[in-house]
Each structure stands twice: as C-alpha cells, then as structure tokens.
Amino acid sequence: MSNNKILVTGGAGYIGSHVVKLLGQQGEQVVVLDDLSTGHAEAVLSGELVQGNTADTELVDRLLKDHKIDTVMHFAAHTIVPESVENPLKYYRNNTAATRNLLECCQNNQIRHFVFSSTAATYGIPAEDAGPCTESFPTAPINPYGMSKLMSEYMLKDLAMASDMRHVILRYFNVAGSDPEGEIGQSTVNATLLIKVAAEVAVGKRDQLLVFGTDYPTPDGTGVRDYIHVSDLAAAHLSALDYLRNDGSSTLLNCGYGKGFSVREVINSVEKIHGEKLNVSEQPRRAGDPPSLVAGVEKIHQTLDWKPAYDDLDKIVESALQWEHKLSEN
Numbered sequence: 001m002s003n004n005k006i007l008v009t010g011g012a013g014y015i016g017s018h019v020v021k022l023l024g025q026q027g028e029q030v031v032v033l034d035d036l037s038t039g040h041a042e043a044v045l046s047g048e049l050v051q052g053n054t055a056d057t058e059l060v061d062r063l064l065k066d067h068k069i070d071t072v073m074h075f076a077a078h079t080i081v082p083e084s085v086e087n088p089l090k091y092y093r094n095n096t097a098a099t100r101n102l103l104e105c106c107q108n109n110q111i112r113h114f115v116f117s118s119t120a121a122t123y124g125i126p127a128e129d130a131g132p133c134t135e136s137f138p139t140a141p142i143n144p145y146g147m148s149k150l151m152s153e154y155m156l157k158d159l160a161m162a163s164d165m166r167h168v169i170l171r172y173f174n175v176a177g178s179d180p181e182g183e184i185g186q187s188t189v190n191a192t193l194l195i196k197v198a199a200e201v202a203v204g205k206r207d208q209l210l211v212f213g214t215d216y217p218t219p220d221g222t223g224v225r226d227y228i229h230v231s232d233l234a235a236a237h238l239s240a241l242d243y244l245r246n247d248g249s250s251t252l253l254n255c256g257y258g259k260g261f262s263v264r265e266v267i268n269s270v271e272k273i274h275g276e277k278l279n280v281s282e283q284p285r286r287a288g289d290p291p292s293l294v295a296g297v298e299k300i301h302q303t304l305d306w307k308p309a310y311d312d313l314d315k316i317v318e319s320a321l322q323w324e325h326k327l328s329e330n
Ligand SMILES: NC(=O)c1ccc[n+]([C@@H]2O[C@H](COP(=O)([O-])OP(=O)(O)OC[C@H]3O[C@@H](n4cnc5c(N)ncnc54)[C@H](O)[C@@H]3O)[C@@H](O)[C@H]2O)c1
Pocket: 009, 010, 011, 012, 013, 014, 015, 016, 033, 034, 035, 036, 037, 038, 039, 040, 052, 053, 054, 055, 074, 075, 076, 077, 078, 079, 094, 098, 117, 118, 119, 120, 149, 171, 172, 173, 174, 175, 176, 188, 193
C-alpha cells in the first residue's frame, strides 16, 4: 500500500472496474476518470468517479495535481475492432491522440508509474507455424484498433527515454468472464468476443452464435484463442504496480495463460454449464482472423509475482454466464 493515489482511466468499463475493485480491496486510494461512453457508474466499486475525458487537458492536469497522483492505469479506449475499420479516425482520436494528451499531463506532473492496457491485436497475424506469440514477435496490426494501441505503445517507449516515468505495457489476449462474487461483469453493448456472445445466446439475448471458419489448420478446424479470466488480468495489474514500486524498469508483457481453446471447445463448455444446446451457425472464414493466437507467457511469469487463480475454461464460462443471467434479470 502507498499514500499516493492512483488514477484509473476507463475504470467504469469492463476490465478497469475489476481492477478498481481489487485496488480497493488492497487498500489503495483510487480516482476513476471515465466519460461513461461505454462504461457504467455503478461498476465503480471503490474510490471516486470523475466523469470526464482523457482528452481534457485542464481536467486531467487538475486531477493529477489535486489528488497527488503518482501512478496512472490507462484503460480508457474504444475497443470494437469492426467499428475501428469503419471509423478509423474515431479510434486514432480516442485511443492515440487522447493518450498523447494524457501522457503530456503525466510528464508535466512528474507521474512516476504508468500501466497501459494494450492488446494482442498489435501482433496482427503471426506466421502459422510460429508457435505461442512472444513479446519479440513483430508487430503488424491489421486494423485501426490494433494500430491505435500500438502507436500509444511507441509514445510510451519514447517518453520512457526522455523522462523518469516507468511503465508496464500489458498486451491482453482474449479477456472473458466476470467477478466471481457477481458484483461486476461485462456489459459491453454489441460485444464481438466469443464467450460474451455465447453467453448472450445462452440467455436468449441473441438468436444465434456465428462461427467464422471451420477449416482452419487447428485440431477441430475452428479458430484457437488464449482466454484469460478478467479477475486474473486484474491481479496482473496489481502485480505490475508492485513491480514498478519496487523499481522495476519499463517493460512489455503478454497477458494470457499460454494455452488456447478452439471455438468448438468454448461452445461445448457453454452448453455443458448452461445445460442446453446453443443455436450455432457455421459461416466461412472472416477476413483478418488468425487461425490461432496463443500468448507466450514466460516473460510475465519471470517479471511479475503473478499467480493466476482462474486458469480453467469452465470457470471463465461459468462466471460469464452468471453475469449474463444477472443482466437479463434487470
Ligand atoms: N476486452 C478485451 O478483450 C481487451 C483485449 C485487449 C485489450 N483491451 C484493452 O483494455 C482496455 C479496457 O477495455 P474494456 O474491454 O474494459 O472496454 P470498455 O469499453 O468496457 O472500457 C473502456 C472504458 O473507457 C471509457 N472511455 C473510453 N474513452 C474514454 C476517454 N477518452 N476518456 C475517459 N473515459 C473513456 C469508457 O466509458 C469505458 O468505461 C482498453 O484499453 C482495451 O483496448 C481489452
């Protein structure tokens, strides 16, 4: 625990709210800055929520000063890949330009630590026989979302050379599940990621689950992804904070479990836990989907004191379904 406060941007969103809850449980003092464009005020279970935008220099500057912030955790972003293809400048404005503004405020206020939510989308489509994707793989995003986040990574790296601020960039793989205590979860509208969509089909919020591609060079022909439980991801942020407070140098880490599950395996798990078959429709491959994307996780385990507690597909699915049922009751 430290006397200094942490600014969490996007702390009313899916992942940020799980981190805010955990920070509160650890006795950390938190200020959340969120414009509530996709987030929800009631998801902020700890600290103070300030409604506003990271692009608002005056507001950010004031928050950093008034609250004596020494660490920023930056989740605020737009996150829907197909939308980024249709409206790229929206993504460069909110994910890249607004991050540049936040970083400038951090520099002007001598912020010491910065934790950044990045994404496996920065890797693009790794070579088919390359194996788990390590941090040394080339970056080649195939959509504006991935590029907008990669540009922020570059800004952070350049700033680390020019200032005393140290950072941890966390590249998340497929985040899923919800708070096992059932207080918060994923409420994203028009979500595109498999487990959330499958849970919506299970509770009747969507008619069917579209499976894109059944002829990939994977064991059952469907795409393979590395799914990480949101509470384990939240714990990785607290470990990153400890690492920075213990003088760790700036670094970049994949966040996943290092193993993949196919779309069919995920559907089987949802059907088993839900107790009913899902209405599934098989479709041709979708442009830009890699056959398999699994994190190389040696570096995060070497660097952080992080021990995942929910590394189990059924546990992830169970918590996602539990949250979806709660949402559908409201
Ligand atoms: N969900 C995933 O699987 C995943 C995977 C990789 C990376 N990420 C990254 O994790 C972060 C959080 O994603 P999420 O899934 O929780 O999304 P989310 O949409 O639930 O959360 C984003 C939050 O940021 C807020 N916000 C957006 N732009 C803002 C701005 N300019 N100023 C203030 N608030 C703003 C939104 O209102 C929302 O509360 C994002 O940076 C995203 O790129 C997510």
